[in-house]
Amino acid sequence: MNSARQHLPRSVLDTNQLPKRQRAPLWRDSATSVWDVERITDDGFYAYVDAFHAGDLMFGTVKSSGQATERARARIASDSLDYYMLQFYVRGQRSATARGNEVLAQNGDLLVVDMTQQLQTRSTEYQSFDLVLPRRLFDPLLGDPDAFGGALFASQQPLVALLRSHLLALYKAGPDMTQDQAIAMQGPTLALAAAALNGAVTEEKAQPVRTAAWLAVRRHLEDRLSDPELSAERVARHFGFSRATLYRIMEPVHGFSAYVRLRRLYRSRDDLADHAQRHRSIADIAAGWGFHNAAAFSAFFSKVFGLPPRDYRQMAFGQGLGSTHSASELDWSRWLSAMR
Numbered sequence: 001m002n003s004a005r006q007h008l009p010r011s012v013l014d015t016n017q018l019p020k021r022q023r024a025p026l027w028r029d030s031a032t033s034v035w036d037v038e039r040i041t042d043d044g045f046y047a048y049v050d051a052f053h054a055g056d057l058m059f060g061t062v063k064s065s066g067q068a069t070e071r072a073r074a075r076i077a078s079d080s081l082d083y084y085m086l087q088f089y090v091r092g093q094r095s096a097t098a099r100g101n102e103v104l105a106q107n108g109d110l111l112v113v114d115m116t117q118q119l120q121t122r123s124t125e126y127q128s129f130d131l132v133l134p135r136r137l138f139d140p141l142l143g144d145p146d147a148f149g150g151a152l153f154a155s156q157q158p159l160v161a162l163l164r165s166h167l168l169a170l171y172k173a174g175p176d177m178t179q180d181q182a183i184a185m186q187g188p189t190l191a192l193a194a195a196a197l198n199g200a201v202t203e204e205k206a207q208p209v210r211t212a213a214w215l216a217v218r219r220h221l222e223d224r225l226s227d228p229e230l231s232a233e234r235v236a237r238h239f240g241f242s243r244a245t246l247y248r249i250m251e252p253v254h255g256f257s258a259y260v261r262l263r264r265l266y267r268s269r270d271d272l273a274d275h276a277q278r279h280r281s282i283a284d285i286a287a288g289w290g291f292h293n294a295a296a297f298s299a300f301f302s303k304v305f306g307l308p309p310r311d312y313r314q315m316a317f318g319q320g321l322g323s324t325h326s327a328s329e330l331d332w333s334r335w336l337s338a339m340r
Contacts, residue, residue, distance in 0.1 A: 006179055007177065008054055008177050008178070009053040010052050010175070011050075011053070012048075013045045013048065013049040015045070015048070016048070023046060027040075028046045028120040029036040029175070030294075035069045036071070036072065037067055038069060038070050038146045039068040039303060040065065040066070040067045044065070046063075048061075048063040048064070050231070051130075055179065055186060056134055056186060057131065057133060058132035058168060061128065061130070062127065062335050063091075063129075066092075066122075066123050067123055068077075068119070068120075068122045068123075069120070069121045070114075071119045071120075071322070072118060073118055076115070076117070076118065081116070082116060082136070083115050083133060083134045084113065084115070084148070085113040085115065085131070085132050085133075086104070086112055086114060086131040086132075086133065086147065086167075087110070087111045087130045088110055088129045089106055089108070089111065089126055089128050090107075090108055090126065090127050090129060091127040092106070092125050094106075094121050094124075094126060095121065096119060096150050098117060098118065098119045098120075098150025099150075103152035103312070104153055105154070107155055108155030109152055109154055109155045110160050111248075113150070114146075114148060114151070119150055127276055129164070131167050131170075131189070133190065137186075138194065141190060141193075142194055143198050143200060145303065148197055153197070155197075158240040159195050161239055161240035162196070162212075162239055162240065162241065162251075163193065163195075163196040166189065168210045168217045169215050170215075173215075179307060185212070186325050188212035188215075189212055191212065196211050196278070210248070212251070213239075213249050213251050214252075219264065221235065221259070225263055225264050226267075226318060227292060230260065231247055232257075241324070246287050248321070252279075264290055264291070265291075265304060267289050267304065268301075268309075269312065271285045272285060272312060273313065273314045273317075275317070278317070281283065283307050286309070
């Protein structure tokens with residue numbers, strides 16, 4: 001098999017699978033590749049790590065009990081690690097001190113860890129989503145590469161919110177992502193991360209940033225297509241940018257309304273071919289996806305798929321039209337419409 005088509009390597013650590021007495025020692029041993037764990041604040045300690053190795057980048061999530069960690073000068077000199085770790089704290093909080101400045105990351109804030117700089121941290125029980133970027137790739141994109149160690153970026157900043165949504169989308173896609181897909185996303189991910197830290201999008205990086213933004217927006221929309229309250233205003237507000245920005249991001253797919261309407265049509269087609277929903281009428285299925293005018297739905301369906309919804313359903317179930325097609329022979333169509 002072509003290695004580029006293989007799924008990303010994945011590593012999962014769950015200390016809850018171990019006897020309690022072994023959990024903290026294992027975590028200390030595991031963490032020493034990066035941190036010195038100075039103190040664990042919970043007798044019932046646990047840690048869960050789910051990480052994907054995506055070519056030159058890594059991303060994943062960490063859930064853990066409270067602890068204190070340090071990256072001291074001696075460790076920096078001995079391990080020579082040379083990358084940035086961008087951490088979004090979505091649950092709990094972590095205080096971090098670098099160069100005499102203390103910050104508190106919580107509620108989706110972004111904490112930047114520069115592995116070449118000293119850092120002390122203390123956390124409550126927390127969950128973070130982390131993105132690891134090698135310095136050799138990230139430094140050329142930053143205005144002042146040495147200025148970000150221990151820096152905090154508030155969750156509500158538009159570019160920070162966009163990067164967080166992008167990272168969550170990457171993590172959600174991780175189990176199904178292939179090596180070649182990861183390579184394709186590397187440039188947009190680096191560009192979006194640099195934009196978040198630099199505080200602006202240069203014209204040179206505008207298209208990669210829009211590409212990364214579109215991945216996050218598309219997954220957000222796909223998860224909410226059944227919501228009758230879905231709107232451009234709500235989506236823009238969720239990501240922290242203007243409707244005009246959302247419209248620019250969605251220009252390649254003919255805009256917000258056209259994209260949502262078409263994706264809902266594809267979802268209705270999936271339901272029409274679903275044996276488990278055979279008891280539902282075509283009108284009921286259409287209405288469930290926001291198509292309340294039967295004639296308009298039939299015309300739109302026929303225009304996109306080449307036959308009316310009733311005929312499509314009969315074909316999917318191997319009925320009528322003199323068809324010999326079975327449901328399994330139409331699986332390819334449902335698979336294509338389900339591709340994300």
